[in-house]
Amino acid sequence: MSQATPRKPRLATVWLAGCSGCHMSFLDLDEWLLELADRAEIVYSPVGSDIKTYPKDVDIALVEGGVANTDNLELLHQVRANTRTLVSFGDCAITANIPGMRNLLRGSDPVLRRAYLELADGSGQLPHAPGIVPELLERVLPVHELVPVEVYLPGCPPPADRIRAALEPLLRGELPHLSGADQIRFG
Amino acid sequence: MSVCTLRINDHDLAVPLGTTLLQAARQAGIHIPTLCFLEGLSAVAACRLCLVELEGSDRLMAACVTAAAEGMRVHTDTPRLREIRRTVIELLFTEGNHVCAVCVANGHCELQNLAVEVGMDHSRLPYRFPQRGVDLSHAQYGLDHNRCILCTRCVRVCDEVEGAHVWDVGWRGEHCQIISGLGEPWGDVNACTHCGKCVEVCPTGALFHKTDTSEEKQGHPERLQALMHARTHQQWNP
Numbered sequence A: 001m002s003q004a005t006p007r008k009p010r011l012a013t014v015w016l017a018g019c020s021g022c023h024m025s026f027l028d029l030d031e032w033l034l035e036l037a038d039r040a041e042i043v044y045s046p047v048g049s050d051i052k053t054y055p056k057d058v059d060i061a062l063v064e065g066g067v068a069n070t071d072n073l074e075l076l077h078q079v080r081a082n083t084r085t086l087v088s089f090g091d092c093a094i095t096a097n098i099p100g101m102r103n104l105l106r107g108s109d110p111v112l113r114r115a116y117l118e119l120a121d122g123s124g125q126l127p128h129a130p131g132i133v134p135e136l137l138e139r140v141l142p143v144h145e146l147v148p149v150e151v152y153l154p155g156c157p158p159p160a161d162r163i164r165a166a167l168e169p170l171l172r173g174e175l176p177h178l179s180g181a182d183q184i185r186f187g
Numbered sequence B: 001m002s003v004c005t006l007r008i009n010d011h012d013l014a015v016p017l018g019t020t021l022l023q024a025a026r027q028a029g030i031h032i033p034t035l036c037f038l039e040g041l042s043a044v045a046a047c048r049l050c051l052v053e054l055e056g057s058d059r060l061m062a063a064c065v066t067a068a069a070e071g072m073r074v075h076t077d078t079p080r081l082r083e084i085r086r087t088v089i090e091l092l093f094t095e096g097n098h099v100c101a102v103c104v105a106n107g108h109c110e111l112q113n114l115a116v117e118v119g120m121d122h123s124r125l126p127y128r129f130p131q132r133g134v135d136l137s138h139a140q141y142g143l144d145h146n147r148c149i150l151c152t153r154c155v156r157v158c159d160e161v162e163g164a165h166v167w168d169v170g171w172r173g174e175h176c177q178i179i180s181g182l183g184e185p186w187g188d189v190n191a192c193t194h195c196g197k198c199v200e201v202c203p204t205g206a207l208f209h210k211t212d213t214s215e216e217k218q219g220h221p222e223r224l225q226a227l228m229h230a231r232t233h234q235q236w237n238p
C-alpha cells in the first residue's frame, strides 16, 4: 500500500480588466516557477494552463484586474464560489486603477461614444454583438467591492518578490501578513 | 523661560511653555504621522492624522496645534489611533482619484508613503470616482484636482511666505476645492510670481511642473525650511 501524500494546493490565476502586467510579473518569478509547479497544482491560468472553464475546489486564486464588463463579473462570481483564498492581485483589482479612469466619464454609454464615435474617423460605429462582445458595466469596480477577498497584493504590478512573499505562506496553508514599502506600496 | 513637564508614551519630558505636542514628541524622537503640517508654515489641523490621546479625556487632540501643559499624559500610538489614521488615509484615497501608477509623484508622494505606514493594503471604504478637473493654464505649472487632498499647504505658503495669496479654498463639502484668484484659471492670476513654492510643498502629485512625467515630481519642503531659517536668523550665506 502506498502512503497517501497530502494533496498539493490547487492554484489558479485569473485575468479580468487588467493589462496582463500582473501576470507578466508573475512570470518574472523565473526559476521559482519550477518550484511552484512542483509544490502546487496549476488548475487554471491564462499563462499556465489550457483549461477554459474555472474548476471547482480551488485553494488559491490570484485575480488580476478590475471588474469592467459582464464577462469579468460572471467569471469573478465563479471564482468566488469555487475558491478558498481569493487574492486581489495588483492595483487594478484593489483600486480599479487604470481601467477605473473611465469612471470619470460617468457610465458605459459616454465611454463607448467617446472611444468609438467621437475619436473615430467618419466611419465609427458602436460595437453591438450580444453574446459575443461582453457589455461594459456602468462603472469599473475593485474586486472587493463585489465579493469578499482574503488577501490583498498591491502594486502596479506587484514585483515578483512581493508575489512570492504572498505565495510562500499561502502554499503552507497560512495567510500572509504583508507590510512595509516593499510589500504593500501602491503604484 | 517657564517649563512644563509631561509624559508622552513612556518618555518623561520637560519643554518650554507654548511647545506643541508635536514639537515635544519630535524632540524626544517619538514619531507622529502628519500631512497638512509643514515646518515653516502655520499649523491648521486640517488632516487629523496627528491625533493623540490624553489620559483623563475622551477627546482626541491634534498634536500639531495642541500646546503641552503641566502633567499631561499623552499616548501617540494606541490601537484606536492606528484605526483612525488608517481610516483618514482611506478617506483621502477614496474621495479623490489617485491612480499612482501614472502619477507624476509616484514613488515620492507623502500620501502614498502614509498608506504604507498605516498598513493600508486596500480601502474598506468605497471609491467615489468624483468628476474633477485639471488646470493647465499656467505657463510652467499644472494643478490636477483629482490628486488634491485639500491640505492647504499651497494656500499657506503662497500667502505666508511668498506674500502673493494666489490660492484659497472655494465651495463646500464634496465640491470643496483649491481655487486660484477668484476662481479663475491659474494662468490668468497676475498675482502669481511664478516662484514655484506651492509646487515644492505640495505633498502629492496635485501641483507639478509641466515638464514632469510619471514618477518625476519631487517635493522640496526643505527649501522652504532653509528660507524660513535664513529669514528668521538673517543668515543668507550658510
Ligand code: SF4
Residues within 6 Å of the ligand: A187, B097, B098, B099, B100, B101, B103, B104, B105, B106, B107, B109, B110, B111, B112, B147, B204, B205, B206
Ligand atoms: S498623488 Fe500620491 S497617492 Fe495620489 S495618485 Fe499620485 S502618487 Fe498616488
Ligand code: SF4
Residues within 6 Å of the ligand: B157, B158, B162, B164, B165, B166, B167, B191, B192, B193, B194, B195, B196, B197, B198, B199
Ligand atoms: S507659484 Fe508662487 S506665487 Fe504662484 S501660486 Fe505658487 S506660491 Fe503663489
Ligand code: SF4
Residues within 6 Å of the ligand: B147, B148, B149, B150, B151, B152, B153, B154, B155, B178, B198, B201, B202, B203, B204, B206, B207
Ligand atoms: S494642491 Fe497640493 S498643497 Fe495644495 S491643497 Fe492640494 S494637495 Fe495640498
Ligand code: FES
Residues within 6 Å of the ligand: B033, B034, B035, B036, B037, B044, B045, B046, B047, B048, B049, B050, B051, B062, B063, B064, B065
Ligand atoms: S498634521 Fe495635525 S492635523 Fe494635519
